[in-house]
Amino acid sequence: MNALRIGVYRICLLNVCLLLTGCGPQRPAHPNPPSIGELGYLDLKAGWRLRVVVPIVRTGGYIVPMITKLEGHTISVTAGKDFLGYETDYYDVQSSIGSAVTIKFRHAEAVVQGKKSKPKQPALALFDLPPHDGFIRIVYLIRASRHDHDMVVLTSTDENVLRDLTVKTMSNGRDACQTSNRTTCVQIPAGVAVIPEEKVREAGKDQWKAII
Secondary structure: OOHHHHHHHHHHHHHHHHHHOOOOOOOOOOOOOHHHOOOOEEEOOOOOEEEEEEEEEOOOOOOOOEEEEEEOOEEEEEEOOOEEEEEEEEEEEEEOOOOOEEEEEEEEEEEEOOEEEOOOOOOOOOOOOOOOOOEEEEEEEEOOOOOOEEEEEEEEOOHHHHHHHHHHHHHHHHHHOOOOOOEEEEEEOOOOEEEEEEEEEEOOEEEEEEOO
16 A cells, blocks of 8 residues: 555544544544643643543444445545444533542433433443542543544642653653552543533534534
8 A cells, every 4th residue: 555545544544533423524533632732631621521432343342443445546434344333421520629620420322233322321431530539631642643642531639740640651651551549540442532522602502512
């Protein structure tokens, strides 16, 4: 596969991921908001919510199997037969003591083989955090491009401790993701999208929009 075809292939895969996570075509599944700048992380704020999209795959894991087909100069990408659907879990980011926040599960929606349901529990226990979460930070560990991320969630009641853990995590990747009596580190499985959103008013209506 030559360089051009590889580039087109990567773009198509990105578009499929955006479709699965319900984002618009200009919005990456794992957003890297401009406000992050070169920091590579995003601190959650009270009043936001998290939208977590979990693919459901027959063979296990969360990487959606893809089928590619070359037709002339166009490569089409579709989900393989082992992709059954997805669950979307919603969490509220609520205020706690001072400027600290906490994450609370709100509700879930699932579509599996065309059938809709409303699970009572999230698909993954990603945010079973200590009662006093403190400061919660999403760290984006960029791999091949700004649209290609590993993600971890860090929490601490001490901003200085959180800063030190952030530096270690960004320098050493998932190997530095450790939980102690002062910090919590949650690794987001590959294939799962965690999308921070804020409520904005557009065209006279309140709606949730990804933080970009």
